Amino acid sequence: GEIEKGGYEHFMQKEIMEQPTALEDAMRGRVLPDDNKIVLGGLHDVMDDLRDADRVIIAACGTSWHSALVGEYLIEHFARTPVEVEYASEFRYRNPILRDGDVVLVISQSGETADTLAAVREAQRQGVMCLGICNVVGSTIARETDAGVYLHAGPEIGVASTKAFTAQVIVLAMIALKMAEDRTLSHAEFADAVHALASIPDKVRTTLEMDGQIEKMANIYRYSSNFLYLGRGFNFPVALEGALKLKEISYIHAEGYPAAEMKHGPIALIDRFMPVVFIALKDSTYDKVVSNIEEVAARDGSVIAITDEGNGELDELCEYVLRIPQTQEFLSPLLAVVPLQLLSYHIAVMRGCDVDQPRNLAKSVTVE
Numbered sequence: 001g002e003i004e005k006g007g008y009e010h011f012m013q014k015e016i017m018e019q020p021t022a023l024e025d026a027m028r029g030r031v032l033p034d035d036n037k038i039v040l041g042g043l044h045d046v047m048d049d050l051r052d053a054d055r056v057i058i059a060a061c062g063t064s065w066h067s068a069l070v071g072e073y074l075i076e077h078f079a080r081t082p083v084e085v086e087y088a089s090e091f092r093y094r095n096p097i098l099r100d101g102d103v104v105l106v107i108s109q110s111g112e113t114a115d116t117l118a119a120v121r122e123a124q125r126q127g128v129m130c131l132g133i134c135n136v137v138g139s140t141i142a143r144e145t146d147a148g149v150y151l152h153a154g155p156e157i158g159v160a161s162t163k164a165f166t167a168q169v170i171v172l173a174m175i176a177l178k179m180a181e182d183r184t185l186s187h188a189e190f191a192d193a194v195h196a197l198a199s200i201p202d203k204v205r206t207t208l209e210m211d212g213q214i215e216k217m218a219n220i221y222r223y224s225s226n227f228l229y230l231g232r233g234f235n236f237p238v239a240l241e242g243a244l245k246l247k248e249i250s251y252i253h254a255e256g257y258p259a260a261e262m263k264h265g266p267i268a269l270i271d272r273f274m275p276v277v278f279i280a281l282k283d284s285t286y287d288k289v290v291s292n293i294e295e296v297a298a299r300d301g302s303v304i305a306i307t308d309e310g311n312g313e314l315d316e317l318c319e320y321v322l323r324i325p326q327t328q329e330f331l332s333p334l335l336a337v338v339p340l341q342l343l344s345y346h347i348a349v350m351r352g353c354d355v356d357q358p359r360n361l362a363k364s365v366t367v368e
């Protein structure tokens, strides 16, 4: 009822807004910047095996699959361990090839998704270690995996996942850094990353302050019937997640793409009725993404860009520019996804959609 919503109109809104505390809770006792340490009790006994793994296979569904993709970038970047990301539903039916030295990692907010659970059982059938990242304590996946990490993000009620996504990403960042500690990362690099992690909740707080600005923008874009979301690198999965959020709750057709793939298809769709949301942060891919923005602007597409605080370079090219705080590149998905969540939320509310219970969707899919 109204009390659980804590004064918010919808659970989704509450869950978007409580991300700073959800992330603090996910890091409590785990990210220790004063000691330059990351402690993951649930993985303590298996961390050596994980660090020695030849390959990590991450299986998940929906939004959790998007966080898995960020996890691929994180683990490969920091630990230099090869990662494959699988839709749990495809993995389980492919008679997947697992070998000694593989570690399977499943991600599930609910811990009850049937396909993800089947991936756990397949790993175990083949005698491969299976780790889990779940939010719901005592859930089936949490119980059946060999070890794992809880999100501690608090209950997520809105069908569209928001705080679980950011909590999953932060847990994956902790895991990637832990795998890399004293191995692929110097002491100083590790300490820098730990401090950057600890500073994220406040930066998410700052990012949430653009809620009013995004609500105004939503009023302009509420009548669009298609959206394209583009990002690269660590923020390619954020483009997918932005598109998923919009289609789930507002029923507007949206696609997410790696920005550079635009020229292999989606560019054909661009006209003045096509809003294109770019994640264009000043990172290693910035210049390339700016050329993509120019290509869209030249075809009259309406560009919304998410960029860094203080960056005015995109103002001329774009209809709207949203500025988020700077952080280390690997943590930018945690900030970049927030305006996309808010945009979907406000558009859906303005279209009169049932934000917390969108049609045809379930919070946890316990059937195949």
Ligand code: G6P
Pocket (backbone or CB within 6 Å): 061, 062, 063, 064, 107, 108, 109, 110, 111, 112, 113, 116, 159, 160, 161, 361, 362, 363, 364, 365
């Ligand atoms: C459903 C929900 C999504 C969620 C997905 C995976 O489709 O509507 O929000 O991302 O299941 O759920 P899980 O609990 O396994 O993360």
